[in-house]
Amino acid sequence: MNDQCRGIVFHGIGEPERSLERGEDRYWISADRFYRCLDAVLSLPDPSSVYISFDDGNASDHDLALPALVERGLTADFFVLTGRIDQPGSLASDQIDALHRAGMGVGSHGMHHLNWREIAPDTLRTELEGSRAALERICGATIDRASVPFGRFNRQVVAAARAAGYRRLATNEGGSFQRGAFMAPRTNMRADMTEQDYVDLIRGDERFLRKVRRLIGRVRRRFV
Numbered sequence: 001m002n003d004q005c006r007g008i009v010f011h012g013i014g015e016p017e018r019s020l021e022r023g024e025d026r027y028w029i030s031a032d033r034f035y036r037c038l039d040a041v042l043s044l045p046d047p048s049s050v051y052i053s054f055d056d057g058n059a060s061d062h063d064l065a066l067p068a069l070v071e072r073g074l075t076a077d078f079f080v081l082t083g084r085i086d087q088p089g090s091l092a093s094d095q096i097d098a099l100h101r102a103g104m105g106v107g108s109h110g111m112h113h114l115n116w117r118e119i120a121p122d123t124l125r126t127e128l129e130g131s132r133a134a135l136e137r138i139c140g141a142t143i144d145r146a147s148v149p150f151g152r153f154n155r156q157v158v159a160a161a162r163a164a165g166y167r168r169l170a171t172n173e174g175g176s177f178q179r180g181a182f183m184a185p186r187t188n189m190r191a192d193m194t195e196q197d198y199v200d201l202i203r204g205d206e207r208f209l210r211k212v213r214r215l216i217g218r219v220r221r222r223f224v
């Protein structure tokens with residue numbers, strides 16, 4: 001079995017049920033597109049070579065993504081903003097617990113969607129530890145993974161995540177990584193990508209990966 005994984009990250013599926021942050025709409029995709037992505041994963045010789053994840057803790061994680069994943073026998077990690085739990089349009093506590101009980105991974109995306117590169121060390125520690133404590137209370141289990149808001153990280157962010165006890169840090173610079181690695185780079189599934197882009201990415205088409213790297217170089221990503 002190939003030891004390399006490709007990471008993909010979804011944000012919102014379908015219609016948002018809360019007001020979006022500026023520029024966030026480009027990270028919402030239709031349910032049909034989402035289902036076709038999952039079917040493309042399922043069509044691979046080894047579906048586990050794609051690391052599926054979700055950031056921001058939108059209600060669509062539970063309402064649309066969970067049943068679609070379960071139906072296909074796939075699993076994913078859901079990175080939750082704990083400051084939004086139980087707010088309209090975001091996951092409720094019992095929905096997070098339901099994701100966990102269904103065998104999905106639950107992780108932290110911090111509390112308040114802050115840029116971890118720019119906040120003070122004390123604030124970063126609170127974001128990492130407070131969010132994990134909240135999720136552990138809800139799931140009754142150890143939470144050992146986090147994803148970086150906006151893909152903004154540096155050496156200090158990585159060190160703080162390790163010090164807080166995390167065993168996986170998901171980022172957004174695309175590419176592939178070794179199964180079980182601490183750093184898990186992912187590619188954003190964006191509304192402005194074509195269906196062929198999605199499929200090429202999921203299949204690990206090298207031409208597409210180069211195209212993504214060019215796009216990342218040109219476009220300053222606001223949301224991840």
Ligand SMILES: [Zn+2]
Nearest residue numbers: 055056149224
């Ligand atoms: Zn985010």
